[in-house]
Amino acid sequence: MNYKYLFILFFSISIFCGYGQSDNKDILFSVDDEPVYISEFLRVYNKNLDLVQDESQKGVDEYLTLFTNYKLKLKEAKALELQEKESYKRELASYKSQLAKSYMADAKVTDVLIREAYDRVANEVKAAHILVKIPSNASPQDTLKAYNEIIKLRNRALKEGFETVRKEVHNGQTVYGEDLGYFGGFKMVYKFENAAFNTKVGDISQPFRTQFGYHIVNVQDKRASRGERTVAHIMVVEKQNDSLAEKPDVRIQDIYKKLNQGEAFEALAKQFSDDGNSAQNGGKLAPFTAGQINSVEFEDTAFSLKEIGDVSEPFKTAYGWHIMKLLGKKPVESFETMKLELEQKVKKDERSKLIDDALFSNLKAKYKVSDEQPALSYFASIVNDNYFKGTWELPKDFKGNKPLVKIGNQQFTYQDFGNYLLGNQRNTLNKIDFSILVSNNYTSFLNTSVVQYQEDNLEDENEDYANIVSEYRDGLLLFDLMENTIWNSAKSDSLQIENYYNLHKSKYITPQRVDAIVASSNSQKTLKKVAKLLEKGMALEQIKALINSNDKIDVIFTKDIMDSEHQALPKNFIFKTGVSKIQSHNGAFVIVQVKEVLPETIKTLEEAKGLVISDYQTHKEELWLQELANKYKVVVNEEALKQVKNQIKNQ
Numbered sequence: 001m002n003y004k005y006l007f008i009l010f011f012s013i014s015i016f017c018g019y020g021q022s023d024n025k026d027i028l029f030s031v032d033d034e035p036v037y038i039s040e041f042l043r044v045y046n047k048n049l050d051l052v053q054d055e056s057q058k059g060v061d062e063y064l065t066l067f068t069n070y071k072l073k074l075k076e077a078k079a080l081e082l083q084e085k086e087s088y089k090r091e092l093a094s095y096k097s098q099l100a101k102s103y104m105a106d107a108k109v110t111d112v113l114i115r116e117a118y119d120r121v122a123n124e125v126k127a128a129h130i131l132v133k134i135p136s137n138a139s140p141q142d143t144l145k146a147y148n149e150i151i152k153l154r155n156r157a158l159k160e161g162f163e164t165v166r167k168e169v170h171n172g173q174t175v176y177g178e179d180l181g182y183f184g185g186f187k188m189v190y191k192f193e194n195a196a197f198n199t200k201v202g203d204i205s206q207p208f209r210t211q212f213g214y215h216i217v218n219v220q221d222k223r224a225s226r227g228e229r230t231v232a233h234i235m236v237v238e239k240q241n242d243s244l245a246e247k248p249d250v251r252i253q254d255i256y257k258k259l260n261q262g263e264a265f266e267a268l269a270k271q272f273s274d275d276g277n278s279a280q281n282g283g284k285l286a287p288f289t290a291g292q293i294n295s296v297e298f299e300d301t302a303f304s305l306k307e308i309g310d311v312s313e314p315f316k317t318a319y320g321w322h323i324m325k326l327l328g329k330k331p332v333e334s335f336e337t338m339k340l341e342l343e344q345k346v347k348k349d350e351r352s353k354l355i356d357d358a359l360f361s362n363l364k365a366k367y368k369v370s371d372e373q374p375a376l377s378y379f380a381s382i383v384n385d386n387y388f389k390g391t392w393e394l395p396k397d398f399k400g401n402k403p404l405v406k407i408g409n410q411q412f413t414y415q416d417f418g419n420y421l422l423g424n425q426r427n428t429l430n431k432i433d434f435s436i437l438v439s440n441n442y443t444s445f446l447n448t449s450v451v452q453y454q455e456d457n458l459e460d461e462n463e464d465y466a467n468i469v470s471e472y473r474d475g476l477l478l479f480d481l482m483e484n485t486i487w488n489s490a491k492s493d494s495l496q497i498e499n500y501y502n503l504h505k506s507k508y509i510t511p512q513r514v515d516a517i518v519a520s521s522n523s524q525k526t527l528k529k530v531a532k533l534l535e536k537g538m539a540l541e542q543i544k545a546l547i548n549s550n551d552k553i554d555v556i557f558t559k560d561i562m563d564s565e566h567q568a569l570p571k572n573f574i575f576k577t578g579v580s581k582i583q584s585h586n587g588a589f590v591i592v593q594v595k596e597v598l599p600e601t602i603k604t605l606e607e608a609k610g611l612v613i614s615d616y617q618t619h620k621e622e623l624w625l626q627e628l629a630n631k632y633k634v635v636v637n638e639e640a641l642k643q644v645k646n647q648i649k650n651q
Contacts, residue, residue, distance in 0.1 A: 120185030
């Protein structure tokens with residue numbers, strides 16, 4: 001979801017003017033004499049309260065200010081006629097079309113497919129297949145030839161053994177024999193998935209066709225899904241453009257040795273992991289299932305750890321070197337938990353064709369539309385071979401105004417279907433019988449038309465749909481207004497931004513930092529020795545050679561420019577040059593050699609530009625809202641506001 005949709009999701013508030021009360025006593029406030037009703041405010045307040053992160057904005061008076069500002073902006077957007085922009089109309093139409101699909105699908109068929117999908121996500125099939133490749137638009141002769149070939153291969157596989165035949169016939173061009181390993185739901189095209197899950201272990205499926213050609217599948221095993229894993233990791237990445245940095249493979253082995261010496265995984269992750277998102281949580285990552293991590297090596301390692309607390313050896317991925325610890329594991333989530341996610345997948349998958357077919361059937365029954373069409377013979381008579389060349393035209397004596405079919409209150413004519421045939425000829429390359437050609441096109445035309453008719457009338461037929469469209473309509477207007485008035489203009493106001501920075505530069509500070517070396521060890525005795533060596537000015541590599549050995553790592557060093565929040569520094573560390581006393585930190589002991597204390601400095605405009613622009617936009621919006629409040633008169637019904645406060649207090 002892009003920024004525009006996130007904005008609309010957050011700021012779209014239910015503006016249902018068509019459903020508002022008309023009694024003046026229910027008016028909470030008005031904007032230039034346009035009423036806003038108590039019922040609307042309460043609905044919006046209760047719906048969006050959790051989205052308001054600033055606690056100071058959750059009171060009724062504060063939220064009323066937010067809501068009034070929203071209405072002022074909406075008033076301005078309509079005054080500027082932003083709703084007449086073609087880009088606005090296109091985007092709203094696209095959203096309505098997408099939203100309508102969720103209101104028009106056949107719920108019973110969808111539920112069956114979701115349940116089936118869950119069963120297949122909860123299980124995995126191990127299979128191999130043989131494919132006789134053939135294009136989806138192959139001629140009848142080539143199709144028959146491919147079918148006969150797969151029949152022969154199946155008969156051979158039954159006699160000689162599937163693996164023997166699979167390996168023998170694979171040529172990687174016209175015939176493929178592949179071992180697919182384990183897979184679950186949504187990993188293969190739906191027809192293939194069906195064949196694999198519906199075939200018993202040890203059996204060979206009947207031939208079936210996908211867009212790739214004809215297949216047979218040999219199912220070798222079935223098992224329950226491996227479920228979910230929770231792990232922690234320590235990651236070491238290669239430092240770019242830093243010739244002095246320790247090699248990651250060496251550093252990860254040093255950390256692994258400290259683990260084997262009994263040091264805590266979580267403490268080492270906090271001290272040394274380069275994954276900034278997880279280090280302070282002891283390396284802990286969010287739970288994941290098979291296929292969620294974009295690294296086969298990482299995922300395989302996670303699922304190879306058997307017992308809670310098991311730790312892997314160092315291993316490498318595309319992201320760096322890792323050591324992993326298993327923190328938790330659980331089976332596939334319940335059906336109810338996964339239902340929404342599975343519904344979304346089903347509607348994007350080939351299975352959606354089954355949902356579409358049910359929808360077409362239901363809508364035809366609803367609007368009393370018959371699949372039978374006597375006029376098709378006439379259309380078959382006017383089509384010729386030019387259709388397959390893309391040059392066919394309607395005859396000059398074509399009577400386009402004749403009625404063809406009626407859907408609801410809309411009459412479709414010969415011209416409507418004639419235009420559909422004209423537009424669709426570019427998609428028809430292979431010659432087929434004219435009657436079949438016309439019949440296929442009419443089925444597609446009728447299905448498309450009946451769906452479009454309901455979509456066009458859905459706001460009148462379904463109040464929930466109408467309300468959501470209304471929210472999005474206003475949210476989209478508000479986005480366009482803010483983009484044109486505040487965001488884009490603020491980015492181009494270079495002189496004003498510079499002036500704003502000069503007036504507020506004390507807000508943009510780089511904190512005090514130190515150029516430091518941190519030595520970490522489980523042994524205070526070791527650190528005392530390290531401190532003396534550091535005070536003598538000995539190089540880090542020499543100190544490591546003296547203190548550590550190939551078999552045992554007693555100390556690990558971190559060298560960096562650090563602020564007070566740096567993960568290597570103890571909390572409340574006092575910045576002063578020299579070698580510090582030994583301090584406890586993250587389950588270990590550390591000493592810090594501060595080479596230089598870098599003072600707090602004001603950031604340049606270039607360094608703080610992102611923050612400055614954001615603050616300037618907020619400032620500009622506040623001034624603009626004052627202008628809108630002067631332009632459009634806002635009148636609050638104080639008695640109604642008391643009623644709202646009492647109602648919220650007692651709910």
